[in-house]
Amino acid sequence: xxxxxxxxxxxxxxxxxxxxxxxxxxxxxxxxxxxxxxxxxxxxxxxxxxxxxxxxxxxxxxxxxxxxxxxxxxxxxxxxxxxxxxxxxxxxxxxxxxxxxxxxxxxxxxxxxxxxxxxxxxxxxxxxxxxxxxxxxxxxxxxxxxxxxxxxxxxxxxxxxxxxxxxxxxxxxxxxxxxxxxxxxxxxxxxxxxxxxxxxxxxxxxxxxxxxxxxxxxxxxxxxxxxxxxxxxxxxxxxxxxxxxxxxxxxxxxxxxxxxxxxxxxxxxxxxxxxxxxxxxxxxxxxxxxxxxxxxxxxxxxxxxxxxxxxxxxxxxxxxxxxxxxxxxxxxxxxxxxxxxxxxxxxxxxxxxxxxxxxxxxxxxxxxxxx
Ligand code: G3I
Numbered sequence: 001x002x003x004x005x006x007x008x009x010x011x012x013x014x015x016x017x018x019x020x021x022x023x024x025x026x027x028x029x030x031x032x033x034x035x036x037x038x039x040x041x042x043x044x045x046x047x048x049x050x051x052x053x054x055x056x057x058x059x060x061x062x063x064x065x066x067x068x069x070x071x072x073x074x075x076x077x078x079x080x081x082x083x084x085x086x087x088x089x090x091x092x093x094x095x096x097x098x099x100x101x102x103x104x105x106x107x108x109x110x111x112x113x114x115x116x117x118x119x120x121x122x123x124x125x126x127x128x129x130x131x132x133x134x135x136x137x138x139x140x141x142x143x144x145x146x147x148x149x150x151x152x153x154x155x156x157x158x159x160x161x162x163x164x165x166x167x168x169x170x171x172x173x174x175x176x177x178x179x180x181x182x183x184x185x186x187x188x189x190x191x192x193x194x195x196x197x198x199x200x201x202x203x204x205x206x207x208x209x210x211x212x213x214x215x216x217x218x219x220x221x222x223x224x225x226x227x228x229x230x231x232x233x234x235x236x237x238x239x240x241x242x243x244x245x246x247x248x249x250x251x252x253x254x255x256x257x258x259x260x261x262x263x264x265x266x267x268x269x270x271x272x273x274x275x276x277x278x279x280x281x282x283x284x285x286x287x288x289x290x291x292x293x294x295x296x297x298x299x300x301x302x303x304x305x306x307x308x309x310x311x312x313x314x315x316x317x318x319x320x321x322x323x324x325x326x327x328x329x330x331x332x333x334x335x336x337x338x339x340x341x342x343x344x345x346x347x348x349x350x351x352x353x354x355x356x357x358x359x360x361x362x363x364x365x366x367x368x369x370x371x
């Protein structure tokens with residue numbers, strides 16, 4: 001089912017700017033198309049500036065497809081499982097936990113000296129089927145808290161950063177404090193979410209704890225920005241042990257992006273004393289025509305525009321992409337192109353060759369101020 005990532009604007013007043021940027025990106029892309037095997041990796045470039053680069057991984061291809069496995073190791077110093085740590089796969093029945101795939105990824109991280117992000121303990125979208133009636137009952141909050149403790153406790157000492165709560169804000173639902181209309185939030189409100197953070201801290205005192213959410217980047221998403229800022233303020237004022245805000249960054253090429261609005265939002269989050277990480281970057285090309293070079297150029301130009309603003313904010317500590325290669329992206333199912341072509345939304349193409357988006361990320365790290 002298509003997921004709504006907010007009211008992306010239908011037309012862009014910045015089209016001309018994008019086309020200019022796109023032709024520049026296209027020119028540089030054509031020069032840099034041939035991969036250089038010893039080129040400095042994304043994580044090396046990030047680390048030079050005191051930032052980090054990571055990617056989401058899926059255990060299927062990670063352990064069966066060598067070019068994918070190698071691509072992850074070449075560029076990333078941090079990984080996050082796409083689905084393997086979510087509630088449904090880790091607790092398929094009430095009495096049975098299954099950490100097989102999540103544990104494999106954790107071991108892969110340790111064997112290769114990669115940092116591990118945990119995603120995600122509390123998310124309205126992913127409770128297992130067996131919780132259906134419990135979630136709506138008086139036990140709803142307890143079962144969610146127990147799960148958070150169990151999951152985070154299982155990986156105690158091994159995960160550097162957890163998305164403790166994911167996507168709890170939905171102003172369109174019309175609930176108090178703009179919380180999503182989900183029974184545990186309806187009953188417990190922000191105090192319940194603060195409890196989730198306390199449970200996470202007890203389960204793993206050393207992990208950094210994040211709130212993670214989407215659709216705060218574009219002009220039209222002011223209502224979500226305001227709601228999330230006010231939510232983060234309330235969480236902090238209740239003493240919730242929250243260390244950071246994860247900005248998912250599911251972007252759309254050619255959407256209207258006002259850098260001043262976004263700069264201000266980032267600095268307001270920073271003023272709350274929170275670290276910021278872009279946690280799920282990809283750039284959908286659903287609005288673009290089929291031409292591959294043009295799509296790649298516009299996606300790269302949009303990536304550049306966004307990352308230059310992001311990295312200027314000193315509270316930003318790194319970037320994670322929601323995949324490395326166009327071969328595997330949730331967008332193909334979640335937000336398909338009308339012409340059914342594969343979206344060119346990630347740094348590497350379907351055959352693991354670097355695309356202009358890879359170079360846009362690399363150059364954004366090169367330009368970023370040092371931390
Ligand atoms: O688990 C079943 C499996 O048993 C079955 O064989 C298979 C057949 O289609 O479906 C499997 O479930 C799918 C699951 O991914 C694992 O592949 C679900 O249908 C599918 O909806 C699920 O999608 C994931 C989605 O989160 C929901 O969990 C995407 O892969 C994943 O990329 C996406 O990631 C989210 C982040 O967690 C939060 N932010 C947004 C982001 C994109 O939607």
